[in-house]
Amino acid sequence: MPLSTQSQPDDEQYVLVASMDNARNLSNILKAISFKDHAIFSATPNGLKVTVEDSKCLQANAFIQADIFQEFNIREDLVGFQVNLTVLLDCLNIFGGSAVSGVSTALRMCYRGYGYPLTLFLEEGGVVTVCKINTQEPEEPIDFDFCTSNVTNKVILLSESLKEAFSELDMTSEVLQITMSPNQPYFRLSTFGNSGNAHYDYPKDSDMMEFFKCTKTQTNRYKMSLLKPSTKALALSCKVSVRTDSRGFLSLQYLVRNDDGQICFVEYYCCPDEEVGED
Amino acid sequence: MKFRGKLVDVACVNHFTRVITTISKLTKTCVLRLTPDNLFFVLSGKVANGGVGMWCELPQANFFDEYQMEGVSSEDNEICLEVTPENLSRALKTIQCAKAVKVKLTRKHCPCLTIAAELPTLSSTSRVVTHDVPVDVIPRRLWHEFKEPSMPDFDVSIYLPPLKTMKNVVDRMKNLSNFLVIEANLNGEMNLKIETDLVSVTTHFKDLGNPPWGKTSLSPGSRDPEAMAQARVDIRKLQQFLMGQQVNPSKAMCNIVHEGVVHLILLHEDVSLQYFIPAVA
Numbered sequence: 001m002p003l004s005t006q007s008q009p010d011d012e013q014y015v016l017v018a019s020m021d022n023a024r025n026l027s028n029i030l031k032a033i034s035f036k037d038h039a040i041f042s043a044t045p046n047g048l049k050v051t052v053e054d055s056k057c058l059q060a061n062a063f064i065q066a067d068i069f070q071e072f073n074i075r076e077d078l079v080g081f082q083v084n085l086t087v088l089l090d091c092l093n094i095f096g097g098s099a100v101s102g103v104s105t106a107l108r109m110c111y112r113g114y115g116y117p118l119t120l121f122l123e124e125g126g127v128v129t130v131c132k133i134n135t136q137e138p139e140e141p142i143d144f145d146f147c148t149s150n151v152t153n154k155v156i157l158l159s160e161s162l163k164e165a166f167s168e169l170d171m172t173s174e175v176l177q178i179t180m181s182p183n184q185p186y187f188r189l190s191t192f193g194n195s196g197n198a199h200y201d202y203p204k205d206s207d208m209m210e211f212f213k214c215t216k217t218q219t220n221r222y223k224m225s226l227l228k229p230s231t232k233a234l235a236l237s238c239k240v241s242v243r244t245d246s247r248g249f250l251s252l253q254y255l256v257r258n259d260d261g262q263i264c265f266v267e268y269y270c271c272p273d274e275e276v277g278e279d
Numbered sequence: 280m281k282f283r284g285k286l287v288d289v290a291c292v293n294h295f296t297r298v299i300t301t302i303s304k305l306t307k308t309c310v311l312r313l314t315p316d317n318l319f320f321v322l323s324g325k326v327a328n329g330g331v332g333m334w335c336e337l338p339q340a341n342f343f344d345e346y347q348m349e350g351v352s353s354e355d356n357e358i359c360l361e362v363t364p365e366n367l368s369r370a371l372k373t374i375q376c377a378k379a380v381k382v383k384l385t386r387k388h389c390p391c392l393t394i395a396a397e398l399p400t401l402s403s404t405s406r407v408v409t410h411d412v413p414v415d416v417i418p419r420r421l422w423h424e425f426k427e428p429s430m431p432d433f434d435v436s437i438y439l440p441p442l443k444t445m446k447n448v449v450d451r452m453k454n455l456s457n458f459l460v461i462e463a464n465l466n467g468e469m470n471l472k473i474e475t476d477l478v479s480v481t482t483h484f485k486d487l488g489n490p491p492w493g494k495t496s497l498s499p500g501s502r503d504p505e506a507m508a509q510a511r512v513d514i515r516k517l518q519q520f521l522m523g524q525q526v527n528p529s530k531a532m533c534n535i536v537h538e539g540v541v542h543l544i545l546l547h548e549d550v551s552l553q554y555f556i557p558a559v560a
Binding site for chain 1: 443479
């Protein structure tokens with residue numbers, strides 16, 4: 001195996017070495033958060049967290065646990081750097097990234113530390129590609145201060161049901177209004193577009209609703225343009241947890257199953273657009 | 280000046296269409312040279328084409344059931360036409376089910392290649408679809424520009440990896456950079472490299488093999504087998520070449536003149552295609 005023999009002797013110089021047999025397991029989950037070029041990587045012994053932000057109002061995190069990798073060696077408690085995500089995705093898919101069975105791209109990802117590039121060794125069918133992606137000083141991700149203790153409403157849905165609603169959403173509406181309530185309409189998505197208003201209601205005892213715990217009626221609006229990127233994560237996921245806290249902040253957590261049946265998480269945080277009075 | 284040809288076999292029509300479609304992906308316009316034995320599609324490496332050159336050779340007998348031509352004169356028994364391969368390809372694509380296709384040089388409001396296809400029919404009346412594709416006749420004095428390019432005095436000749444793999448790599452590299460360095464040696468190794476402010480990427484191919492002519496044309500032992508010959512090319516030109524390939528050729532080779540030109544050769548049964556991409560500084 002050219003990948004392992006090639007780089008093993010140099011391993012001591014790297015603070016982070018991570019490898020996997022199928023690079024799609026990383027590229028797919030990164031696609032779910034690729035709406036801006038800058039991605040902040042934070043690696044800890046538990047795994048890798050990749051953060052992308054937009055307009056200080058939206059944050060997306062992808063978590064790839066250490067055991068998703070066949071090898072995950074880290075020499076420090078925290079290794080952080082920032083790279084261009086679009087470039088990284090092009091590199092990960094250098095061999096086409098197709099899902100043809102039996103053919104997969106092996107990946108070995110190495111980082112020497114501050115000021116060094118992120119080095120990728122990719123191998124498919126005996127052909128090796130080496131990518132050196134320049135790194136930048138990592139920015140501090142915004143702390144949305146979203147605590148479980150402040151969560152007022154929470155539902156878990158099968159993604160299937162939300163995909164359908166999102167594919168039919170009226171994109172001429174500037175906002176998506178989410179209503180969560182212990183009483184009717186329980187969970188409602190509303191749009192206000194050129195051709196009129198639309199409401200999508202989910203009854204709380206539907207098969208699609210796996211969990212329902214709403215303590216207070218809450219109606220919040222979120223910019224459609226901010227929520228749009230989250231449909232990439234939705235498309236990949238099998239379940240989604242929708243939560244709002246007392247300030248109206250939205251948390252969307254997606255459970256994503258990769259090619260090998262392992263589970264990863266992607267989460268989106270979004271600020272509410274404005275306060276809505278009681279209608 | 281006369282030309283008429285007839286294709287009767289479905290396989291021939293398909294094959295001919297594929298060749299023309301491949302050419303249409305490579306260039307907007309080119310020259311079609313008709314000789315008693317061959318059809319040539321030629322693009323001379325002029326600055327106007329960005330220095331890219333093409334030479335595609337088809338023996339007429341392998342395609343045409345009937346083939347009659349009369350050149351400009353008996354000593355210059357050739358016809359040179361400027362054609363838009365895209366138009367020919369579009370015309371041919373609509374008549375894939377034809378029983379017979381006639382190709383004829385005609386004079387309508389302007390010189391045309393007239394493609395008349397006899398389509399299958401259930402009733403006794405025949406259905407014929409005719410396409411007139413305008414062409415320009417190239418005068419004799421300009422013919423010298425469309426002679427077969429001589430084999431460049433290359434430093435390294437190497438077999439190409441599967442074109443699909445190469446296309447995937449080049450497609451991604453094109454997202455990252457405008458230029459690509461292609462390098463190869465006589466040890467069967469070829470690298471594709473890009474380098475920008477953000478990233479450097481190198482794809483290594485090995486065990487590709489070197490065509491035997493490489494060793495005979497260069498006096499043996501004169502070149503270090505490890506030494507790379509390289510050329511920096513416009514990545515779009517290479518991508519265009521890879522995009523156009525409709526079938527995996529039986530042989531695909533690449534000759535590199537160090538910092539000069541990349542000469543790509545594809546052999547597919549009876550058809551040969553040569554493509555020249557000039558190196559840029």
